[in-house]
Amino acid sequence: MNRLKRQTTSSAMTDHVMEMILHDIQTGTLTPGAWLKQIDLERRYSCGRPEVRRALDRLAQKRLVVHVPNRGYHVYQPDGRQAREVAEIRILLETGVAGHIVANARPADIETLAGLSANFDRLLQIGTTLELYEANLAFHHQLLSLCGNLELVNLVADIRQRTSSAPVQQWTTRDRVEQSSREHAQMIDALVSKDEAQLTEVIARHIRQSSP
Known part of the structure; x- marks a missing residue:
């Protein structure tokens, strides 16, 4: 039961971080092409590395951000x-x-x-x-x-x-x-x-x- 509760809490935090990143992209705080350092996002949204990584992965699936192997993530820049x-x-x-x-x-x-x-x-x-x-x-x-x-x-x-x-x-x-x-x-x-x-x-x- 405690494990399930922790998983639910972690999922809710990931959703929250994802929405916060989305909000900052929409408002221009995170500009097209900007690199997203995970440690900076942890501090900005007061969360842990796993939540940031999962949020970025979900946003990459939605084409909001781009994952570049061995380099990290950046905000999508439209062509x-x-x-x-x-x-x-x-x-x-x-x-x-x-x-x-x-x-x-x-x-x-x-x-x-x-x-x-x-x-x-x-x-x-x-x-x-x-x-x-x-x-x-x-x-x-x-x-x-x-x-x-x-x-x-x-x-x-x-x-x-x-x-x-x-x-x-x-x-x-x-x-x-x-x-x-x-x-x-x-x-x-x-x-x-x-x-x-x-x-x-x-x-x-x-x-x-x-x-x-």
């Missing part, structure tokens, strides 16, 4: 060219199966998507950036899975990893987050009305983060 090119590749792949998504979407699938969209909207009001980002991923994974091609779904997931999918890079402004929410609803409307052209247009706009 605008790469992000644009990856977005265009995603548009080609995801709009290319829009017809299959429309044809395969059953009422139960649409209801599932509506629930994921509602969760995104809820987190828009009360959630952390990381939670919002993960809710967005869940919606898009469910939508794309309706194409019926698992290899394509996995390929898109792999391609996303070639550029930052970090929450701090996901949306440029609060208005853009709210627009993403509206676009989720528009995608669902396109499925309900079986409108392939509308779904294609909204997906492309959503990925490019362009205005309607």
Whole structure:
């Protein structure tokens, strides 16, 4: 029982440290490209080395920070060219199966998507950036899975990893987050009305983060 309690306490501390690092990245206290010395983070957040290391590993998985073997961790520094090119590749792949998504979407699938969209909207009001980002991923994974091609779904997931999918890079402004929410609803409307052209247009706009 004591061991379980210690593990729970350690996990809670790791989550706390991760949120603190995320906050400092979002506010610019930890700037893009900045190296993160673990001893400095221990002092800054009043925690131990294991919690800092686990927090950095989790953030590296989310592409918030980059782990360089034998050197350490640094805050992710976005590459605008790469992000644009990856977005265009995603548009080609995801709009290319829009017809299959429309044809395969059953009422139960649409209801599932509506629930994921509602969760995104809820987190828009009360959630952390990381939670919002993960809710967005869940919606898009469910939508794309309706194409019926698992290899394509996995390929898109792999391609996303070639550029930052970090929450701090996901949306440029609060208005853009709210627009993403509206676009989720528009995608669902396109499925309900079986409108392939509308779904294609909204997906492309959503990925490019362009205005309607």
